[in-house]
Every structure is written in C-alpha cells, then in structure tokens.
Amino acid sequence: MHRRRRTALLLSAAIVAAAPLLTACGNDAHPGAAAVVGGQRITVSQLENRVSEVREAQRAVVADEAQYEQAITKTGSLTRDTLHGMVLDQVLHRAAQDAGVTVSRKEIQEMRASLEEQAGGAKGLETTWLQQYGVPPERLDENLRLQLEAQKLAENLGTDTGQPAFWQALSEASDKLNVDLNPRYGAWDVEKSSRVDAKTPWVREVTATGTRETA
Template sequence: MHRRRTAIALSAVLAAAPLLAACGSTPHPGAAAVVGQDRITVAQLEGRVNEIRTAQRAAATDDVQYQQAVSRTSSLSRDTLHSLVLDRVLDRAAHDAGVSVTRRDVQQLRTSLEQQAGSAKALDAAWLEQYGVAPARVDDSLRTTVEAQKLAAALGADMTTVEGKDTFWKALGQASKDLHVDLNPRYGAWDVSKSSPVDAKTPWIKEVTAPAAVPQAA
C-alpha cells in the first residue's frame, strides 16, 4: 500500500516537473543532442519518429483518424528527443545511486498493466495513444518507469512531500549537469527553469508514480 501511495504521489509531481540543466551551444553536426558520450543523431531521432507515425497509421481506422493523431502530436520530433534525453539523464542518476533494473522487474510491471488494460495489445494501444510510444518500445518505457521508482526509493525520497520531490529532482539535475546535455537549437533548449509539454507525454514521468494505472485511449 505504501508503494502504491508513493507511486501516486510521484505521478502528480512529475507531470509538472521542469526540464533539467542547461543546453550548451557547442555545434555538433548531424546531432540532435549530445548527452555525455552519447550522441543522438538526427537520423536516429527521425527513425524513432517514423516508428511512431507508422504505428499511428496502423492503429487508425481511416485517414481522418490518422490525421487527428498527427495533429495531437504535432511536436512529436521535439517531444521524442526530449524524452530520449530525459531517459538518459535518469539512467545516469540511477547508476550514480546504484540502482539497477532486471527483466523480471519489467515483466512484473507489464503483467500488472496488461491485466488492467485487458490485453497486451490494449496496453500497447494505450501507450501509443497517450504517450506516443511505438509498441516495439513499450518494454523500454516500462523499464524506465521501474528505474524511476527504484531511484526514488534508493534516495529515500518520499514523493508525498515537497522535500522528497526536491530530493528526486535534485539527483536528476545533478546527473543532467554531469552529462553536459547539449541540444541542437532546432529542437529547443534544455533549461531547468522552464517546463515543457514533453513532461506530460513521457510515460515514466506520469506512470512511475502510478504504475497500476493504465491510461485510457481516447
């Protein structure tokens, strides 16, 4: 029960949380972002975006429904890049805290969510609809959700309190600073002082705090 309450608390907080650290201005030809030693190329980003668009097309019953999905995700490239960067920042913070995630952890979360959604297909559809996550990437998304939960626990961050929330985001802020996150200006800036729509579209930010809650497709 305590874990459930902690999960619910995290969701309410992280959905409104700001992005972490500042974006540098160093040019990186062909890169959408550089996170530590990890270079996310424009081609890689476009590949991810195409995966999502293909999944949206497959899920749509007709062209009108597909265009509606495209309209709802008009900032998909930017949001996808910010999600990719934020996931890497979380990885660094988790590593620094000695946190690891097993396949069993991910499977347990998937099983729980599938039971609520009604099927694996329904869960995949919900993640695509609510978060723009292609079906092939859902397990990666669930892994990140578990990682965020475990990080909060390792930090002793009680996400029902302001202090706990501050502790959690301070750890991610430090990780972001250590990684020297640098975004291509084409995709916006990486600024701790500004919130971003991606916060509400990144699964682990919302679902880490309520892993038992499956979003309902519109």
C-alpha cells in the same frame, strides 16, 4: 502494483514538463546531432527514426484518415518530446547507476503483466502507451525499464517522482553527462523552467537535412 502504475503515469506525464532541468547550451561542434549526452551523439537520423516508429504505430491503430490526421495534430510536438524522452532515458539511467539502482528483466516482465491485466491485454496496454505517452509497441519494455528505474530511484531518495528531490538527482546526472541539446529542438532556461528559442549555426546545419517534422 497500484503504486507502480501511479509512478509510471506520473513519470510519463512529467517528462516534458520537467525537461527544463536538462540544461542545453548548443554549439556548432556536433554537426548532424540532435543532442549529445555523455559525449555520445543522438543523431538527427536516430531521432527521425524514433518519430517514424510512433507515426507508423499510430497509422496501424487508426485506419480512418481523418482520425490519423487528428492524432498527428494532437502530437504536433512529437519530435521534441521524443528527443526529450531519449535524453531523459540516459540521464535517468545515469542517476539510477549513481544511486546503485538496477532493474532486472524479471521486474520488467512482472510490471508488464500487471499493466496488461489492467489494460485488458497486451494490445490494450500497447495502445494506451502509444496514445497517452507516444511509446510505440517495440519500445514498451524499454519504457517500462525507465519507469522502474524512476520508481526505485525515488524510493532510494526517500521521495517520489513528482518531488523536487527526484528531479534534482536527474539534474545532477545531466550535468555529469554534459547534456548538449541542438537548439533546433529548443533550449531550456533552468531558472525559468521554460523553453526559449536559440539561434546558432546548428540550426542552419540541421534544418538543411530535413524539416518534415514541425514541433
């Protein structure tokens, strides 16, 4: 189970760093969308709801106002990080499907039980995942499925989640899904593996609906 835990940590830490592999072109064909993956929209409202889940969970575990403000400061890029995670979840699931990888409910429960034991209980695990990875308690099982899919996919490829072969599989899946990211949340230059600013009609349309979260 130590290998599983190590894989989970590696994948969670790599999500933002490896997100440049998810190519984004952006246009004005999908108003109100934060991203389009496989022809399905991730709406701005859905993204904001996911961010609110994290903020509410942070507030619940941090009673002191100063500490809460500090937590917000540390997660200033939460909106973009959350969107990347939502997109990556779908891309990873597609890559796993293409490789014939599946994850059972029993496997998720077993992984959670092991991690809870290491974290000193259910609350300890929930707090750790919230503070370190921005995953609220209600999304924990969902995230563990992501971790297990990543682990199994890496094993299927004969590599691990930190190696180029793993992320190449995800890049190929993102191409199949035609990932299209709203440039309000950043565009990605695949060759440079870095975020670049993008200005398109999408920016004007989306920012008019709400600009509470600055990433």
